[in-house]
Amino acid sequence: MSALTRRTRLVASALTAVALLSVAACGTDEPDAAGAAGYNLTADQNRITTDPVPEIAAEVPQSIRDRGTLIVTGSAGTAPPLRFYADDDKTIIGSETDFAHLLGDVLDLDVELTAADWAQNFVRVDSGEADVFISNVTVTEERKEKYDFSTYRLDNLAFEVKKDSGIEVKDPKDVAGLKVGVSSGTNQEALLVEWNEQNVAAGLEPTEILYFQNATDYYLALGSGRIDAYFGPNPSASFHVIQAGETEIAGTFSGAGPDLQGEIAVLTKKDNGLIEAINAALNHVIENGTYQQVLDRWGIANEAVETSVINPPGLPKKQ
Structure with missing residues (x-):
């Protein structure tokens, strides 16, 4: 947090x-x-x-x-x-x-x-x-x-994407080559940075990580296509999906990482x-x-x- x-x-x-x-x-x-x-x-x-x-x-x-x-x-x-x-x-x-x-x-x-x-x-x-x-x-x-x-x-953390984008995030390699928004100083930032390092070391495309602190900013970026996904708290993403009707959840992960349910x-x-x-x-x-x-x-x-x-x-x- x-x-x-x-x-x-x-x-x-x-x-x-x-x-x-x-x-x-x-x-x-x-x-x-x-x-x-x-x-x-x-x-x-x-x-x-x-x-x-x-x-x-x-x-x-x-x-x-x-x-x-x-x-x-x-x-x-x-x-x-x-x-x-x-x-x-x-x-x-x-x-x-x-x-x-x-x-x-x-x-x-x-x-x-x-x-x-x-x-x-x-x-x-x-x-x-x-x-x-x-x-x-x-x-x-x-x-x-x-x-x-x-x-x-x-x-839980969630990747939110435009509806029908075809993007699914089931494991770290799925963020390779994507532009992903995140808030700095958060658990999700730490996970995203770690995944990107793993992917690059494995010869995959790097993830372009863009930083946002306010909901208005990252939802505008997602709506305009400036980012492919936003990685943030699951509750906010779930609420937005239901309310706006133009995005969907592409994948969810424990905020504590792969070895522990936060x-x-x-x-x-x-x-x-x-x-x-x-x-x-x-x-x-x-x-x-x-x-x-x-x-x-x-x-x-x-x-x-x-x-x-x-x-x-x-x-x-x-x-």
């Missing part, structure tokens, strides 16, 4: 991307206030809810129970559907906020959503300013030294006593079906986990 830009850029890029996607879907019905493809992009969210579970709520540390609020930090993101600003430019919405509210429901706590730059989210948890960090956080071995994790999504998790300060309640709440919503409803609502059902696990194997430390 890369550091994210500040709020002004987040607002502009997320909402402009949504607008562009609607324009790209020419020939379809004009989107209503809920957005193209039926997604609710307004501040008035029809969130999935569930009932409190007293025995799980009782596991929450007393200081948080007395406060009555679960303080959730995260990044607004640069593209839907994970965590972004609604069309009022101030309300944070998306699948990650829906999961936060489901946790609040089970734990019988109000949810306070806050946003910060990527690195500052860790600082907020360190200082106790926030209880949990829920914002597409990948489990890594390095992070596990300071934090506890409870998983709730697979960490996982996205709720992050808490290590040994603060909260992760057990979070884990129990996540497994409860998985069992009662509301978890799946959130995934379906945002078009990311292909990242479902069967069970939430505390502190699974994470991305290895860099050598």
Whole structure:
């Protein structure tokens, strides 16, 4: 995960991307206030809810129970559907906020959503300013030294291409000779660079890697043919495919590489006593079906986990 830009850029890029996607879907019905493809992009969210579970709520540390609020930090993101600003430019919405509210429901706590730059989210948890960090956080071995994790999504990456382009990416050699966009400082960049080095060493054509930080920029490049594919988080790609209708997924890969399935998790300060309640709440919503409803609502059902696990194997430390 890369550091994210500040709020002004987040607002502009997320909402402009949504607008562009609607324009790209020419020939379809004009989107209503809920957005193209039926997604609710307004501040008035029809969130999935569930009932409190007293025995799980009782596991929450007393200081948080007395406060009555679960303080959730995260990044607004640069593209839907994970965590972004609604069309009022101030309300944070998306699948990650829906999961936060489901946790609040089970734990019988109000949810306070806050946003910060990527690195500052860790600082907020360190200082106790926030209880949990829920914002597409990948489990890594390095992070596990300071934090506890409870998983709730697979960490998958996707190659998004123009529909009917004929491009399929099943293994590293399939990117040889392609122009591929990627965001710098991300897991996907590291994988793409590694694959390109392997291909060149094997005598294959090099991949031309182009760098983008904003959704609007890489979708314009993909639409104009300046790049053949964009390699990014699977949720954003899946959301865009459904909404725009002019692209498709050419291949998906674990964000942790070929030897490990990466996982996205709720992050808490290590040994603060909260992760057990979070884990129990996540497994409860998985069992009662509301978890799946959130995934379906945002078009990311292909990242479902069967069970939430505390502190699974994470991305290895860099050598």
